[in-house]
Amino acid sequence: xxxxxxxxxxxxxxxxxxxxxxxxxxxxxxxxxxxxxxxxxxxxxxxxxxxxxxxxxxxxxxxxxxxxxxxxxxxxxxxxxxxxxxxxxxxxxxxxxxxxxxxxxxxxxxxxxxxxxxxxxxxxxxxxx
Amino acid sequence: xxxxxxxxxxxxxxxxxxxxxxxxxxxxxxxxxxxxxxxxxxxxxxxxxxxxxxxxxxxxxxxxxxxxxxxxxxxxxxxxxxxxxxxxxxxxxxxxxxxxxxxxxxxxxxxxxxxxxxxxxxxxxxxxxxxxxxxxxxxxxxxxxxxxxxxxxxxxxxxxxxxxxxxxxxxxxxxxxxxxxxxxxxxxxxxxxxxxxxxxxxxxxxxxxxxxxxxxxxxxxxxxxxxxxxxxxxxxxxxxxxxxxxxxxxxxxxxxxxxxxxxxxxxxxxxxxxxxxxxxxxxxxxxxxxxxxxxxxxxxxxxxxxxxxxxxxxxxxxxxxxxxxxxxxxxxxxxxxxxxxxxxxxxxxxxxxxxxxxxxxxxxxxxxxxxxxxxxxxxxxxxxxxxxxxxxxxxxxxxxxxxxxxxxxxxxx
Ligand SMILES: Cc1ncc(COP(=O)(O)O)c(C=O)c1O
Numbered sequence: 001x002x003x004x005x006x007x008x009x010x011x012x013x014x015x016x017x018x019x020x021x022x023x024x025x026x027x028x029x030x031x032x033x034x035x036x037x038x039x040x041x042x043x044x045x046x047x048x049x050x051x052x053x054x055x056x057x058x059x060x061x062x063x064x065x066x067x068x069x070x071x072x073x074x075x076x077x078x079x080x081x082x083x084x085x086x087x088x089x090x091x092x093x094x095x096x097x098x099x100x101x102x103x104x105x106x107x108x109x110x111x112x113x114x115x116x117x118x119x120x121x122x123x124x125x126x127x128x129x
Numbered sequence: 130x131x132x133x134x135x136x137x138x139x140x141x142x143x144x145x146x147x148x149x150x151x152x153x154x155x156x157x158x159x160x161x162x163x164x165x166x167x168x169x170x171x172x173x174x175x176x177x178x179x180x181x182x183x184x185x186x187x188x189x190x191x192x193x194x195x196x197x198x199x200x201x202x203x204x205x206x207x208x209x210x211x212x213x214x215x216x217x218x219x220x221x222x223x224x225x226x227x228x229x230x231x232x233x234x235x236x237x238x239x240x241x242x243x244x245x246x247x248x249x250x251x252x253x254x255x256x257x258x259x260x261x262x263x264x265x266x267x268x269x270x271x272x273x274x275x276x277x278x279x280x281x282x283x284x285x286x287x288x289x290x291x292x293x294x295x296x297x298x299x300x301x302x303x304x305x306x307x308x309x310x311x312x313x314x315x316x317x318x319x320x321x322x323x324x325x326x327x328x329x330x331x332x333x334x335x336x337x338x339x340x341x342x343x344x345x346x347x348x349x350x351x352x353x354x355x356x357x358x359x360x361x362x363x364x365x366x367x368x369x370x371x372x373x374x375x376x377x378x379x380x381x382x383x384x385x386x387x388x389x390x391x392x393x394x395x396x397x398x399x400x401x402x403x404x405x406x407x408x409x410x411x412x413x414x415x416x417x418x419x420x421x422x423x424x425x426x427x428x429x430x431x432x433x434x435x436x437x438x439x440x441x442x443x444x445x446x447x448x449x450x451x452x453x454x455x456x457x458x459x460x461x462x463x464x465x466x467x468x469x470x471x472x473x474x475x476x477x478x479x480x481x482x483x484x485x486x487x488x489x490x491x492x493x494x495x496x497x498x499x500x501x502x503x504x505x506x507x508x509x510x511x512x513x514x515x516x517x518x519x520x521x522x523x524x525x526x527x528x529x530x531x532x533x534x535x536x537x538x539x540x541x542x
Contacts, residue, residue: 004483004537035478035494036508060476061538105478 004061008094011065016072019054028116029057032108034101037063039112041071048079055109062094062102067109069093074113083118085110087125138428138436144518146170146424157489157523162307162335162467162496162514164357167417171360174420175413186412187386187403201412204419205402208367211422212352213343218401219375221368222415226334227257229353229368230301232405233330234261236378237351238299241328244270246298249327251276251284251313252504253306256497258332262301271298278504282309282458289318297327304336308496308512309458310441310467312336319348328374334358338425338516339465340434344369356414360516361421365414368405375401382407425517433517437466440515440524444468447528451535457505466515469496472531475538477509483534489526 021027021042029040037059044052053075055067073093074082090110091098098106107124114120120127144150146168149158158166178200182193186201202217209220223229238261242248248262252275266273274292277285293300300322305312319329328350336342337352338359344352351374356365370378380387380398384407389397398404425433441461445468448454453473458464472480481493492512495502502508513527 004479004486009537035476037476060478060482062478062482102478102482 005096008061008065008096011068012061015055015064015068017054017068017075018056020056021052021054024052024054026116028112030108030112030115032059032063032104034104035060037105037108039063039067039109041067041109041112041116043117045079050074050077050079050082059108060102060105062098062105063108066090066094066106070109070113079117082113085113085124090124135431136429138432138517140436140518140520143168143428144520147518150518152488154488157487157519157526159513159515159519159523159527160490160492161516161519162358162512163492164363165338165360165516166518167362168360168421168424170424171362171417171420175362175417178413178416185409197412200416200419201410204415204422207419207422209369211426212337212367212369213345214369215345216372219369219372221370221375221402221405222410223353223366223368223405224364224411225355225357225366226255226332226353227261227366229351229366230258230330230332231261232368232381233351233353233370234265236381236405237328237374238262238265239268240377240379242269242271242298245296246271247274247292247294247296248272249274249276249289249292249297249300249302249322251302252278253282253284253309253311253498253501254301254303255307255332255334256499257334258301258303258330259500262299275500276302278309278311278501281460281463282306282311283463284311284313286314286317290321293321293325293327295325297322297325299328299330301330301332303332303334304342305333305339305465305467306458306498306501307335307467308469308498308501308510310464310469310514311459312464315349316347323348335465335467339430339437341430350374356418356421359418359421360424361418362411362414364411365418367418372401375405380404380407384408386410428517436517437515437519438462440519440521441466441468443521444513444515444524444527447524448531451528451531453535454531457507457510467512468514469510469512471507471510472535475534477511479538480511480531480534483537484527484530487526487530487533489523489530491527 024042025045026043031038039057042054053071110124182196184194184197186198209217322329330351331349333354337354352369357363387407457469477493
């Protein structure tokens with residue numbers, strides 16, 4: 001199995017929820033200084049539920065595809081539910097093993113989401129280290 | 130060895146010494162600027178130490194410790210000979226280039242650099258020849274000045290003359306850029322730096338493994354390199370220094386082995402090289418490095434250089450044909466076996482990731498040279514780098530892999 005399979009490439013080429021929201025309730029942007037990948041996530045929240053989500057940015061296939069998948073997964077979920085998202089959830093979505101460098105690419109979107117929505121600044125999976 | 134007869138590398142025979150290439154498809158290992166593979170004779174020399182005379186060096190009053198000491202010191206002789214150091218004791222064993230440079234920055238730097246002094250570096254330095262000088266500047270109030278590069282990736286020598294003043298106390302410069310491959314004119318730089326009384330540290334991590342470097346001809350004050358980039362093991366590196374400088378410098382690390390005698394409040398220090406080798410060193414690794422030196426000198430450094438030039442020229446010719454590729458750095462004849470590039474619309478990580486699926490190992494990233502990335506106005510590059518065991522087929526596979534990457538990633542765009 002390899003990273004460059006159809007599903008991931010589809011997300012990379014035709015990402016879901018790509019763009020920005022005008023006047024979002026939450027907006028956060030970060031980059032991964034190691035490779036320069038950059039992701040911004042905008043959210044509109046109503047009754048503690050994510051009504052609308054958009055992401056934009058640039059980077060490698062993994063970082064952009066993971067962001068696209070993550071936005072699909074969180075739309076319509078409550079903030080409390082989304083807070084429970086972990087590194088393993090992202091890895092499950094991606095569905096293939098990743099080395100430590102590409103792991104950071106995969107986790108960037110979740111990191112941006114958690115920093116923006118909950119002020120959690122650690123990399124997913126490294127919260128209590 | 131004094132009159133090296135030129136004979137081309139026997140790459141087939143060389144590859145047989147590296148079990149890692151015995152797979153099918155063979156690994157196309159093109160990340161040699163990061164670290165090279167290890168040939169059997171080097172591993173066997175280290176095995177022999179562990180299997181037959183494993184013991185600590187110095188002070189042991191038994192046969193195998195004497196043997197270990199002898200082999201460790203024999204390795205030093207080989208390393209000193211390789212760079213033509215006047216005295217064997219001018220070759221200090223360290224962990225790597227990084228530690229060698231830090232040793233100079235602390236031991237020589239703390240004593241000789243003060244507020245208002247200037248240190249000249251280049252924009253293409255590896256972080257290991259940059260951060261130690263930043264730290265020294267922070268400790269002392271000295272100032273760092275940066276030599277820029279031209280658009281071809283060569284140093285701007287006119288600017289060097291402008292930067293060089295009586296305030297310049299040190300020039301720290303890479304011999305060969307690990308990103309661009311540019312071979313810097315360090316001989317002229319050393320002459321001019323000495324003319325204003327500045328010392329010169331040469332980061333030779335990418336030169337000593339690839340061509341003959343002669344410290345007496347260069348007249349450099351310090352020179353640093355790593356064993357793991359020249360067929361040796363990890364954990365062993367070298368610092369060469371001029372005798373009078375090394376002798377005047379205070380110790381870097383204190384501890385066992387580096388002392389002559391110790392009293393409660395004060396100690397006197399051992400002679401060179403022990404003064405700079407506190408604690409039990411990397412014994413097996415030093416012995417391995419000695420054999421790595423044997424290995425590359427037996428293959429012949431001049432032949433190795435010709436071989437890498439051929440690969441490099443061929444790689445340039447092939448890669449230039451790829452649409453949307455940007456190559457960084459000067460023309461092949463002005464550089465060592467490194468080729469850095471980017472492909473339009475494909476992130477360097479993806480290029481390396483796709484090549485990996487075809488058993489081709491290249492590096493993608495900032496290559497520990499972030500100021501250079503900024504100068505090139507890129508976030509990262511892909512880098513292929515060669516060594517004595519690489520072949521024309523490796524380059525062909527790289528080319529084909531890049532074509533596949535392009536096809537895969539620009540399907541519908
Ligand atoms: C030019 C240059 N300098 C310094 C280093 C650092 O070498 P090491 O990590 O062995 O200390 C490297 C290797 O990455 C290099 O390419």
